[in-house]
Amino acid sequence: MRITVLTVADCPNAGPAVEVVVAALDGREAEVELVEVRDEAEALGRGMYGSPTVLVDGTDPFAPPGAVPSLSCRLYRDADGTVSGVPDGAALRRALAGSAGSAGSGRAAAASDCCGRSGAR
Numbered sequence: 001m002r003i004t005v006l007t008v009a010d011c012p013n014a015g016p017a018v019e020v021v022v023a024a025l026d027g028r029e030a031e032v033e034l035v036e037v038r039d040e041a042e043a044l045g046r047g048m049y050g051s052p053t054v055l056v057d058g059t060d061p062f063a064p065p066g067a068v069p070s071l072s073c074r075l076y077r078d079a080d081g082t083v084s085g086v087p088d089g090a091a092l093r094r095a096l097a098g099s100a101g102s103a104g105s106g107r108a109a110a111a112s113d114c115c116g117r118s119g120a121r
Helices: 014-025 040-046 089-097
Strands: 002-007 031-036 049-051 053-056 070-077 108-112
Touching: 002 014, 002 040, 014 031, 014 089, 040 070, 049 053, 053 089
Parallel strands: 002 031, 049 070
Antiparallel strands: 002 053, 070 108
16 A cells, blocks of 8 residues: 655645554555645646645545645545544544545545645745
């Protein structure tokens, strides 16, 4: 399994997102990579729907329907409405397990300009 955390420069949620991923893995073997995305073209090519985006084997299990890839900040919303800058650990564990009740069904994600837009560097 390969997990990629896509982020923009200086994203305050990059480290916490990696921590959630490692905790959700619960000792399972996986390659975890943190990648800084530098421009809109790269965001589009990698499928980044805001920072941080967690890809599991190249797929974003939390991708909001109709979302457009971007360099914006990303917020994740729990089923109870709680908003966080990282995916919920339980939802991520379900996504990693590939369960029928996929993570996206219990959690919505939204792009927001909370961190400002990051231009090409």
